[in-house]
Amino acid sequence: MARYVIGDVHGCGKALRSLLTALSLGSDDEVIFLGDYVDRGPDSRDVIEQLIDLSERCRVIPLRGNHEIMLQGVVMNDLNDETWMRSGGKATVTSYGGSAAKIPSRHLEFLCQLNRHHETESEIFVHAMYNPLLNIAEQSDELTYWAHLPKPLPIPHVSGKRVYLGHTPQPSGEILCHAHLVGVDTYCFGGGFLTAVNLETHKVTQADLHGHVRRVPIEHLLHAISGCIGWLRRK
Helix, strand or coil, X not given: CCEEEECCCCCCHHHHHHHHHHHCCCXXXXXXXXXXXXXXXXXXXXXXXXXXXXCXXXXXXEECCHHHHHHXXXXXXXXXXXXXXXHHHHHHHHHCCCCHHHCCHHHHHHHHCCECCEECCCEEEECCCCCCCCCHXXXXXXXXXXXXXXXXXXXXXXXXXXXXXXXXXXXXXXXXXXXXXXXXXXXXXXXXXXXXXXXXXXXXXXECCXXXXXXXXXXXXXXXXXXXXXXXXXX
């Protein structure tokens, strides 16, 4: 069984399709998505459709991002759409034929079933940020969904588990790799890549907005590993 974590998709349907094809997922494989499937990119509808279809072929663990919260607030709770539109919601509405009322019920059902976080014996997965001193289930909504990574970065989580998160885009297109924290939002809609990290081998596979697959050169991986080792030696 292979296990992957994938960063913020943001409507990049071609990137997601190419990335999933490159991973060649089987029925026993697991994919954890870190949220923000909609907004900004050109085809949020296609992204949601792909995720629903994928969940029928392998184990999918989709987290909720702040953009899903904005969409649900407008569509399901009749909130004012001004903030959502300013944050990329217009692209999502366009992908659904120009009206949020056209979002299919099965897409809304998928959004309602998203997870707040995911935790294993050695890993924590959350959309945005975390308080290192609190159990991940006790985190505030502000940290879980909205806060960007600060400088300096948060210290390791009290559990000792490695934290994987999205939300804070990496304009370089490279993952943010530290021994205690990995940032997987590599800015696909803005000219970077959509990234999948193999949680067992740490191999990185990426695709750009147009669906061109980029397998990260081994020297990039070695550089990232070297940085993690250096961090551990300084502890």
